[in-house]
Structure formats: structure tokens, C-alpha cells
Amino acid sequence: MLRSLLVANRGEIARRIIGTARRLGIRTIAVHSEADAALPFVAEADEAVLIGPANPAQSYRNSEAILAAAKATGAEAIHPGYGFLSENAAFASAVVENGLIWVGPGPDAITAMGDKINARNLMAAAGVPVAPGTTDPARTADEALEAATGIGFPVMVKASAGGGGMGMAVASDADGLRAEYDKVRGFAERVFGDGSVLIERYFPRVRHIEVQILGLADGRVIALGERECSVQRRNQKLVEETPSPALTPAQRAEVLAAAVRAGEAVGYRNAGTVECLFDPAGGEFFFLEMNTRLQVEHPVTEAVFGVDLVEEQLRIASGLEPTFDPGALAVTGHAIEVRVNAEDPKRFLPGPGAITTWVEPTGEGVRVDAGYAAGMTVTPNYDSLMAKLIVHGADRADALAKLRAAVAGFEVVGPKVNLPFFTELLDNAEFTSGDYDTGIVGRMREPKKG
Template sequence: MKKVLIANRGEIAVRIIRTLKEMHIASVAVYSVADRGSLHVMMADEAICIGPAVSTGSYLNIGSILAAVETSGADAVHPGYGFLSETPEFARRCEEAGIKFIGPSSEMMKKMGDKAEARKTMKAADVPVIPGSDGAVTDFDGVKNTVEEIGYPLVIKAVSGGGGKGMRFVGQADDLQKQYKDARQEAKNAFGDDRVYVEKFIPKARHIEVQVVGDGQGNAVHLYERDCSIQRKNQKLIEEAPASVLSSESRKYITERTSKAVAELGYEGAGTVEYLYVEAEDAFYFIEMNARIQVEHTISEAITGVDIIRLQLAVAQANQFDITQADIQINGCALETRINAENPAKGFMPSPGRIEDVHFGLGRGVRVDTHIYPGYHIPPNYDSMIGKIITHAASRQEAIDKMRHVLAETVIAPVDTNLDFQHYLMNHPNYVDNIIDIKFLERNKIIE
């Protein structure tokens, strides 16, 4: 592998380029007209404009990206996260063109991207799943039959879902038919696929996910787990690794079972298997598998010392990695806060615009992944995340203390950001005491 095109933008593109430079692999950036001044464009060995600001004409345009691959002579594509990273058609088109897609095969991606099929697959691999329908329900009678088995409350979810779209909570029988119709309609509008499935609703749980890497040859390793329970509208705000709520026995159970299942699938590349964890029962329930690098991969890197992007590239080059499970050990605790250009006081309204001043708090055990700089203009066309702050220390409390200091020292002006909001969360007594779940913000009346 001599040249890799990064089919993405922002901080993850910068992150990938840095590892490519360390490995002496040439990098190709793609960008929309709105991203002409982005840091990843300046850092890459080559940069190619692929279309207008709107994502459908650029970062989601498979034809434009493949044309950039041909123009640049790149022999591989790294999709990053978001955009086309979990689109089977993109992986398939790369395969057909003889371009190495750095990730799982299109067939594997299709299999794990279909949430109903993923449930069946993981259940067959002896991974615990939430009680619910056996695959997609094809009509309302199928929904009612499932309800008779699992009872209320329940959740109707889109098979091709993500970000909470096509998801409906149902607490009683009177709401069932309407919520079923609404979920299907929203799923069709968002994903072009109106299929849904039904799961038992778990009222109080944490979001625990296991980071895995497979070599596509029946081998896999895990990099332990992360607790991503602090969320707003199903979007993560704070992540930590490892999940300090888990006992060593529970950690061993879920990480080993997950990596075994991933190995049996013949999965290739980095992926994350997500679970709901019910603390009172010490029970895990499979949610989904993300067949890509995650935003929060940084904290798994911090506690293990493993470069996950480098592992992805090693697997893509030779279907193998020179690391064993015994080599991967937990060292301390790491936190990540996502820094967004938005105004929490105004309903988290996005805040695009020109950045004049930037200063990130730094120090031992601090990492900042970002693509912004003084003079950078945040475009209004994409996700509002503009950076991630990671702290690593010997304990969770020390990592929290360090994050407080870093957030307090960080300045990004004059655009609005969630820096103060994150600092508030870091000082919330229930967060500090690790009394958290996926509805933390609502339970503590931080948001409605």
C-alpha cells in the first residue's frame, strides 16, 4: 500500500493522515468547496476537490470519490467515520474497481448494518441480545405477536437506523399501531427502508461498547471496553475507558465473548460492538455493531498504547497484525469530551463562523484531536463537532480532574461552543460519583 485516499474530512481525516505519515504512506485528501481551507487539505500530500458544500454532492458522492482515487492513483481508501464509512455500496464499488477498502467487506458491512440481521447473527454467536422480534417484522400482526412475548414497554427501531431516526418508544397498547406507522414512515424518509424490528425497552442502562479488530482470517483482538453513557439525543458527549462500573469478571466475560464472536464472523478491520448494560442485573444486551473506526477510539488507544488506525492499515495490507491479546493491557483511565460549535443555552443550536482565537489546554496525559486553527471558518454544512479533548491518568478521578483543568484553560472564540457545558458535566456530583446511565441528562434535569 503506497497511497491512501481519505474519504472524509475534519479531525478524523487529520488523525488518519498523521498515522499515514508515520508509516511513510502517501495521503490524498478530498474536500468540498466549503472545506478548501480545512487542515486536512493542507496536511495531505495531495488534495482533490470533489464537489459542492452539500454532502450529497461531495462526501456522499461515490462517483466523485472514485474519480479522485483514479486521478490520484491511490490504491486504497480509508472511509473514517460517518458519510460513506458504513455504506456497503461504496465498499462494493471499491472492491469492483480493485481498490482496497480499509474496513470490512461489503457483504459483512451489509450483514452488520442490517440491525435485525445483526441481532440474529450475534445471537447465533452466543452474544446476549435484548428480547425482541426475530428479525424485521413485516406487518402489524408481527408486532402484536412480539408484544405478546415480551410485553411493554418496548421500542420499535428501524432496521437501517442510526442517530435515533425511525425509533419509537411504546409504553401501552393504545399507542402501538400509531408508533409502528410513524417509525416505518420516518425510517423510509431517512434511509429509504421502512423495515423495523421490536425490542424490549430497558428503562435504565449504561452504554458499554467493546473495541475489536479482526484480521479477516478468523482472528480478532479486543482493546477492552468504553462507557459512553453520557448522551444527548443518542449522540455521545463524554466517553471513558475502561468502564469503571464493571468488575474484572464482567469485563473478561463481555470482551472475550465479543472478540470470539467477531473472530468467528471472519470480520476484517476495526469495529465496535455496542451493548446496553443493566448494572442492577450485571447483564449485557447487544445493540449493534459499528463496522468502522469510532469517534471515541482515542481513549482505547490511550489506555492500551495501541494505534488503531495503524492496525487497520496493517490488516488492509496483509490480513494480519503483529499483536496478540496478551500484548494488550489496561493502563489507567482515559476520558474524551467532544467539543462542538453549538450553543447549549439556545437548544444546542449550531454555531458556524470564523474562529479568531484558539488555545487548547495541554499537559502530561492530554491529547487534542482537531482540525481547527485561528482563522478557520466552520462551515454550516456538516456536523458541529470541531474537536476532541482526551485526558489519561492513573485513575478515573485523576482523569476527571485533569479534564476540568484542560476545559477551563481552553479558549475557542468568538463562535459559541459547548466547552462550559462539558466543564459543568465534569463537575456534576453524580457524574463524579459514577451514578450515570444513558438518560443522565434527563434524570438530572440538565436538559428536558
């Protein structure tokens, strides 16, 4: 097992990684911006290094500053968490070139999966189903229109280099396509430095299913179940659960096998997630993308399988076998996670501020991964995620009951908070039935008739 680890991230995920590393006896190094100096992850690490001002480009995305911190503290390895530099192949290569261990997949796999068009083509060649779409970038609005006409409206217009729900729009006709193409291309050039655009069939009623994979040190790729991620706002997840209430055993076996093939196709190592769209009407799966990192929602998988995915990541990076028998994995119960964000519960607009009260729920089967505490300030510099609330029950009904109690017992005063949305969701018959799709939040926010 490696002996020292620099965590190149912040907030709850940095705290989460540091907790597992310290349990394993690994010396931990936090890097932080000026804005984050008072957050818990900084205090909980064995060492902490200030790497720059609040602007992420000058701190958490500053690869030179992070590598300098690793050298100065004698770190043996770097864990990137999620976001920031976690899917940056150039940074992963730089880590390795500097003689450090990269806790993640190899740069080649990151590169292969980082471009949505290239990833689609690789998956199709590996026998993984992909939605009808372009195999090359649409270089002009006319090319996009020609592709959309062949695919059939409505279509999704996507930034090929995008991720995290950014750089996506739906077009229902030719005029809408031209307008959205220009917007997405411009956004992609500004944000990702790559204006390549993908046109893909849009499914109005679809579920978002993803599979947790692990590429083990011995070369095997295994799947640790699926997660249902269909409660979203602006194409970004708010709630995740496992097992998915949508799948039959045969469908589950099909999507897990496809995810393993996806990982094998790129020689995947470490933790990753294969994201799919599931069309309930036709019972079909389509590859969406592969996230070459640990996901925000990994705790629900940990709950039902009884594994620590961060520990498994560290073991794989160290060349060690997993703590479990891959042939004897079994799901126990049902787990649900909600993302507690500093945003208003109606329009989901960010609302940072100083936290005057922070009371976390407790109880059997209740877990909180928090990046903040009372007396701290949520700044506008980063994502609005403050904490993740995870519950584990004997079955879905038990998990829903535990989640209702836990949401009611979670008190945050100061910044805006989306906890009232989860109270509303847990009273929503569509969600509680398990028969919901990615349009559920939009339907909940439609003006009431009459």
C-alpha cells in the first residue's frame, strides 16, 4: 500500500478521501485555496498546502502548483477526486512523469473517453449499444441539420468535449437546431477549448442509469451494480439510488455486461462509471459516456455492497488485490443519496452564504458526507454542493422512510438550501412509485392548472 497521498480536491470529496487514507495509515496532504482555508478537509489532513487564490484556475486547476506541493511534501501519490483535474489526461501524464502514482485510470483511457464522439465510436466497435447519432463532429449548422434530418427530431446537441451536464441542448426542429448549434459550439469553445459538436437522438422519456466499474490491478474489469440517476435539474443529478427500480434482472445483467465490455475496450484500471440512457418503452440501453473517475454518488454503491471504493482505488493504484472476492459480490438492501446544495429549492439557483446552523441527521443506515460545518462560509467560487445525505434500508420502502426522517432532521441555516425540494420529492407519487424519468423535476415545476 502506498504511504502518502496528496488529495487534489476540496470540500466533501477531499474529506472523504482523507478519511479512508488515514484509516489505512496513509499520510495525507491537502491542497487548498485561500477561500477554503477554514474548511474541515484542511484541518483533517496531516499536512496542508496553500496553492493559490479562490479562482479554481489559479488553485485547484493549477497543475504546476499541485505538483510542486506534492514534491515539497514528499507525497507518493495523487488522488484527484472528481471535477477539476480528475479527467485531465495531461495532468495524469504529468503526475506519472514526475515519478508519482496517479490514483485513477491511465491517461490513454481518459483521452479515449474524454471525447464523446470518439467514445461513442469505440463503444460501438466493442458491441456496446449507442444511440443513433453522428460518428464525426458536425462542423457547421448545415452539417448538423443534415445529421438531425437523418436521425429524426428531436435531437440532442452536445459538446463533444463536455461533461457534468454542461454543453447540452435539445432541438425540436430545424430553426431550433441552428440556434442551439451556435450556442453549444460557442459555449464548448469558451469552456472546453474544443468546439466539436455531436448530434444524437433525444429521448423525451428516458431514465439515466449508470454502472460502477472497477479495473483491477490484475487486468480484470468488474461491475458493482447500477445506479439510477434520473432526478436531475439542468442535466445535473440531484438524487441517486441503487438498485434501480426500473430494471428487470435480465436488463440489469445486460447493462452490467455492456459496462464491463466498455471498460475492457480501453484497458480500464481503477474506478470509473459507464453512463447509459434507458428507454423504458422499448427496454433498450444506449451508451451515454464514461466518467473516468470516482463519482459524486459512489456512496450508494458502497452501502449496498459493503465496500469502500476509495480504499479499492488506493489498492488498485498500489498493485494490490481488492478487499473482496469479485465472484461473490451481492447487493444488500437499497440505498439513496440526495445532494444537499446551497441553492434555492424552487429554481435551483445558487445561494452561497455564511452557515450559522448546521445539524446533521443521525441514525441507523444514515450517512452524511459533508464539506462544511457551522461557522463556515459557502463561497460563490465553486460548485454549490455542501454535503451528501445517504440512507441504506432493507428495501426501497425502508430507505424512503429513513430518507424522509433524515431530510427532516438535517438543518442548515445561512445559505440557501435545497432540502425542502427533497421533502417535496418524497411526497411525489411518481418518485415514490419508482416509475419516474429524467423529466420528473420539470413536471414538478410546471405551473399548476386551474
